[in-house]
Amino acid sequence: MEIIKRGAEAEIYRAEWRGRPVVIKRRVRKGYRIRELDDRIRKQRTKKEALLMMAARQAGVHVPVIYDVNLKNHEIVMQFVEGERVKDVMDEKDEEWQKRVCREIGAGVALLHGSGIVHGDITTSNMIVWQGHVHFIDFGLGTKGGDAEDMGVDLHLLMEAFKAAHRNPHLFRWVMEAYETHFEGATEVKKKVEEIACRGRYMKG
């Protein structure tokens, strides 16, 4: 096993599982959290993440295939998606690529929301382009059965992520165009996004 990333809450390993190249996501113990809280959070998030990824796949969204879940070690074994992180490459690519990928992001989020899945940490760091398609990863903060409010928070987060990390100001508009074509409830969620943006501290509502 080779560690490929040490994230804020989990360690990501590259390994082999029954002959397949896999990624193992292991939620590590946080020394700053008291035991009760730490156990609860790690177990809950591992379990929820696995369930959400399976639901997302059923909804037709590209996500890594899950091979195994180990709740004792807080581990998920999943398919190795070997592509480029959208966050890393977005600004370098031409506009045509950006437009296509943004549309696919919008369509992906629409499919998730359409089946009640809220990602919860939807930034371009959590999207990988592999075999021509945007794959969504890291569902650790997601929820199922979300309402327009939760989806609004999701989209608001994505909007902020685009604003903070990427230069081209049109990107999010392309995401939203695709989102609206692929999700019936888009209008309601869009309204929520505006409402949520005003709710933040010191916004000119």
Add this chain to the structure above:
Amino acid sequence: MISLGIEGTAHTIGIGIVERDRENCTILANCSRMYRPEKGGIHPREAANHHAHHLPSLLRQAMDESGVPIADIDLISFSIGPGLGPCLRTAATAARTLSLLLKKPLVGVNHCIAHLEIGRVMTGCTDPVLLYVSGGNTQVIAFMEGKYRVFGETLDIGIGNCLDKFGRAIGLSFPAGPEIEKLAKEGKHYCSLPYSVKGMDVAFSGILTACLHLMKKERMEDICYSLQETCFCMLAEVAERAMAHTEKEEILLGGGVACNRRLRDIVTTMAEERGAKCFSPPDELLVDNGAMIAWTGILMHESGITTELAETKVKQNYRTDEVDVPWR
């Protein structure tokens, strides 16, 4: 350059006198008075009256403490926002008066950024993620592409406000944080509370409600303990997410709630576990103070910023990411 800074965004009126010598910051004076309501929370008008009442004596005290002749002051800095309107206007009026009287330039300073800049210069960290935790504000701020950007913040109330409101419900006076910290030390049993992290944002109002419900059946010490552990772990988690996201190796604390030792321990442990470092200025520079305004005023002025009298209208909703940062 010597700057006189006036802080007056909320409950505290403060005057600081600060000198810059190359990259060094010397605090010549830093004094303040805090408005403490007899009951309930901050009443903006009462707080402003308090500030107006104390400003003249505070100014004299600061001048005496610094030993600087008033003619040697080069710059008047003041907190232009964000904050409570009446308080901001009181501080701004004092700043304008001094500026006209002494014929010195004025600089309006963003309060949140002042917390970050004083922390940076006093602790020696260079490019930190700031976890800014006070009564009204809870933000995770870091410098990226020319601006201080807010990576995460509270979606409802500030952490200090959450602690104060719970404190008020159990009969503690304002500010309730220090008392809750004491009670929490006696807590042993963790009562399950909602844990509300959304990406890099947090929300506290649900936790507050849950704590109020627990009052009937749990020990006060245990509730305080659970409240602190839950809220502070959420803060450490979003701070860590911001560090991972921005790939920064330093975490800086700011705001009055950062005086809480348990919060500092939690954030320090978080930093150590990821091979990063945690920085925290002394308590008197964590809470609202004039020195941080004075220092940030110097940074701004020396990079060419002056606030003309006509532009000194206060900004209650002044966002951190609205500020141009030519000094970095």
